[in-house]
Amino acid sequence: MKIALIGYGKMGKAIEAIALERGHEIVLKIDESNIADFNQENIAKADVAIEFTGPHTAYENIRKSIELGVPLVSGSTGWLDQMPEIEQLCSDANGAFIYASNFSVGVNLFFELNKKLAALMHPHKEYNVSLEEIHHTQKRDAPSGTAITLAEGVMETYQAMTKWVNDVTPQPGELLIVSKRIDPDPGTHTIRYSSEIDDITITHSAHSRKGFALGAVVAAEFLKDKKGIFTMKEVLGL
DSSP: OEEEEEOOSHHHHHHHHHHHHTTOEEEEEEOTTOGGGOSHHHHTTOSEEEEOOOTTTHHHHHHHHHHTTOOEEEOOOSOGGGHHHHHHHHHHTTOEEEEOSOOOHHHHHHHHHHHHHHHHHTTOTTOEEEEEEEEOTTOOSSSOHHHHHHHHHHHHHOTTOOEEEESSOOOTTEEEEEEEEOTTOOOEEEEEEEOSSOEEEEEEEOSSSHHHHHHHHHHHHHHTTOOEEEOHHHHHTO
16 A cells, blocks of 8 residues: 655654555655645555644645545544534545544544443442543643543533533533643543542553554555545444
């Protein structure tokens, strides 16, 4: 499979290493220094593109990739208020797109565990639920996309909670997400249910970027030659 990398920072390089290990070819690498190479002629060489950039550039990169006709896997966070526009664009263009806040297989299993625990805990009103996420200091957005996905998973059951808040005192109907930036942590997410009697917590701790990179490449393998909008649930058969 021929892959274009849109974003060639630490994640892009980790994805490259995994892709090469799995026998794929990197035919295009785009970063801030060669953005002019992100064009129809070059992207046409790729079977699929994988995009990991920043919250201020992701939307334009995703939009351009879809308009240029390349199946796209995106792991950028901080742009999701524009997701409906991207979904409509992909549908209109008969394109192929996968977005995930986290491509790690373990994290996607953790998402499902989080929903199951929320359903078990909801009847027990003596417990208060909160989330904490820890990342390295170069993480540009807060809370993390993974933390937001976890919060949304809790709120599917806790429907009286209508929004999440970040690093402020929560009001009734708000779910607290605490964000910490500590080097060199690649990502730790904890959901905590606290009462006067005890605490119940579940935690996912990433040891490196390798899990994220592997999941992104697996998603790209899944997306090749497909049309439509997919999630990691389809990729992993969850």
